[in-house]
Amino acid sequence: MPTYIALIRKETGSVYGVEFPDFPGCISAGDTLDEAVAGAKEALELHVEGMIEDSEDVPHPSGLEAIKKLKRTKGAVPVLIDVPVARKTKRINITMNEGLLGRVDSVAAARGTSRSGFLAEAARKMLCEDGLGPKSE
Secondary structure (H helix, E strand, C coil), X not given: CCEEEEEEEECCCCCEEEECCCCCCCEEEECCHHHHHHHHHHHHHHHHHHHHHCCCCCCCCCCHHHHHCCHXXXXXXXXXXXXXXXXXXXXXXXXXXXXXXXXXXXXXXXHCCCHHHHHHHXXXXXXXXXXXXXXXX
């Protein structure tokens, strides 16, 4: 579950405002700090869900140091917000050597995962090793 940084600020006489540097246009507010954080989580979940439905890439979280360099962080308090990033899965049909498939199934079972989960993780690892990842899936 990725964790994104929300920036929360409060002006005198106003509610707590929340924005996400990684998601321009994704904002929220709350009368109290707790309400602002809860609203931020809900807003981010809805925003990410909409991006996925529209087949848009969900960005990887920016680090605190990168966000602190932004001009709009002045006077804001960074807060970490976890958001589940559920991806649509797609059934595929592949051909594989029977012996290799047996080894995959054995290792997957030993790790407590499925054949599909094991193959997806192996693909992610290879993509990262080739300098092609991680990217939003």
